[in-house]
Amino acid sequence: MIYDLVVIGSGPGGFDCAVEAAGFGLSVALVEKGFLGGTCLNRGCIPTKLWLGATSAIEELHNQAKMKVASGEVIVDFAALQGRVQKHLTGTRKAMAMQLKKLGIDLFEGQGSLSGEGVITVATAEGEQKVEYNKLVVATGSKPIFFPGLEPDNDCVLDSDMFLAMETMPKSLIVVGAGFIGLEMAQVAHRFGAKITVVDAMDRVAPLEDPEVSKALLSTFKRWKWDVLLQKRVSGVRTVDGKALLTLDSGEQITADKALVAVGRGPVTQGIGLEEAGVTLQFNQIQVDDHLLATPNIYAIGDANGQIQLAHAAAHQAHYVASHAAGKIDAPYASGNVPSVLFGAPEAMRVGAMEHEAFLTDFETCQTSRAQLAANPMAQAHASTQGFIKVIWSGGKVVGITAVGHDVSRLTTAATLIIHQGWTAEDVYSIIFSHPSLDEALLMALKAERKDVQ
Structure with a gap:
């Protein structure tokens, strides 16, 4: 069988690409050498957030204790937490496997490498298997990188x-x-x-x-x-x-x-036959064109192409590639503004331009407006009032939003939409912001007096 599309790697990019391509009616195979879900699910985003979520009450109690309204301690059982993490990951992988089966996507478990025109060789537990394709998506993700002298030893x-x-x-x-x-x-x-x-x-x-x-x-x-x-x-x-x-x-x-x-992290692109297939690598990053193509029939998405190392960016590229491979779109790929979030307490969030790089948009007309979280009732309620929200304006439109402080990650999608829609001062009144809410801090920043960027 020759598959319409074969995907190497089952992280947020690879898995989503396979699922969406199957939804478009393509015959799809997915090759994964490790666990379904890739780094994000198994060794990155999700375990870290489970850790942060389980321990958030410790920080919350500490903040309330400073206000002299609470006392005591929160004890988190680390062994139990690790057990919960593994249970969650196992359940998620099982659900992913069931979705692949339901959609008719063939899963090949093993190391995949390019071994000729339109052929992938997968080293499975049962031996080598040849998988033929018309189009290929490389979504092999990334791994930790180290400078000389900083290599881990898995001891201390x-x-x-x-x-x-x-x-x-x-x-x-x-x-x-x-x-x-x-x-x-x-x-x-x-x-x-x-x-x-x-x-x-x-x-x-x-x-x-x-x-x-x-x-x-x-x-x-x-x-x-x-x-x-x-x-x-x-x-x-x-x-x-x-x-x-x-x-x-x-x-x-x-x-x-x-x-x-x-x-830092670097792309996993070595030793799988990419260069022999005509793929150009630069600092191990797969070089792609405006359609995320490395060759006429090989795409590269996510960390493998090195454009931006974020799971949601990989998933966005996955949708484009599945659509392009299925002949649904032909326009060049455009990511739009990609949000970035540091989780924890405090959190940091940004979308679009930042003040110190405002000259990249329109330096002559760039302005900022801001609000302090200390004025927000929800930040006060959680006894975590440090931080701010800053809005970057250019040509009378919002081109960037940055925030740091309590729970600001919840503002990310709203901020992304505001920038995508190019809000003006008049648009600020086009919707109602709920009260009381952290969103009101964003509203306050949008309505605040603007100052020219120096």
């Missing part, structure tokens, strides 16, 4: 995959890398009482975000008594005498029970 030096698989939470933790992965996992460890040290070569935490967001996050981490060492380069980290030993370029050394190395 861990990557994010190993960290999520721990049986006990350490009492002290070094986090190398102040991006979203490191900061979310550090927050969980902090809630379990771990002493946190964050080290990064950049001059601020969350360096891809608005500098004011970075400043707000750092202020919170310092209140939590974290040691945050910025503009510090790490020469190495290793296990010594049952502890993680980190050495800075300066020669200074830091020890902790564990070290989490979270300096």
Whole structure:
């Protein structure tokens, strides 16, 4: 059998692409070397959020205790939490497998590699199987990457995959890398009482975000008594005498029970025959055209093409590729504004342009308006009033929204729609914002006085 479409990788991009293509009437096969769901479900987004959700009451109680309206403690059983995580992942994978079967999608479990024109060889437990295709989607995702000297040893030096698989939470933790992965996992460890040290070569935490967001996050981490060492380069980290030993370029050394190395992720594209099939790789990223095609019959989506490493971006690309492969659309792919969220407490959210990059839109007419969460009743109700919402305007329209503080992730879709629709000052009154709600802080920011970007 020659399949209309074969997808390698079953993460948010690959799985969604296979399902949508089958919905369009294509014959589809899905190749997966590990668990259904890929990194996001099994070793990333979902386990981390289950951790954050289970421990959120600890932070909530701490905030209320500061207001002298509550006392006591919340004890989270880490072993039970890990058991719940595994139960949830197993159930989700089972549901995914049932959906594939219902849609008539053939699942090939094993390492897939390109082995000739229109052929994938899958190394399954029963032996090699040849899978023929008319069109192929590479959705192989990404894996943690490391600089020399920072390689994990699965003892006291861990990557994010190993960290999520721990049986006990350490009492002290070094986090190398102040991006979203490191900061979310550090927050969980902090809630379990771990002493946190964050080290990064950049001059601020969350360096891809608005500098004011970075400043707000750092202020919170310092209140939590974290040691945050910025503009510090790490020469190495290793296990010594049952502890993680980190050495800075300066020669200074830091020890902790564990070290989490979270300096970035890179595409999984090596060793599967891509270049032999005519696919161009640059820094292991598959180079694609405006239709997400690497060759006339090979697409690449998600982390594999390196355009943006977010699960929802991969899923959006999946819909486009399934539609394009089925002949439903022919226009070039357009992602629109892709939202980004740091989860935890505080949270950070952004969509569209940020103030410090406003010159990329229309510097001459860029303005900002803002609101402080301290004025919001829901932030007050949760005793978490630090933070703000900032709106970026250009040409009289909203082109960016950034927020940091309590529960701001819930504003993400509304912010994305506002930017997508290009709201003007008049549009602010086109819908009713509920009261009381965190949404009102967004409304206040939209209505606030605007100031020119300097």
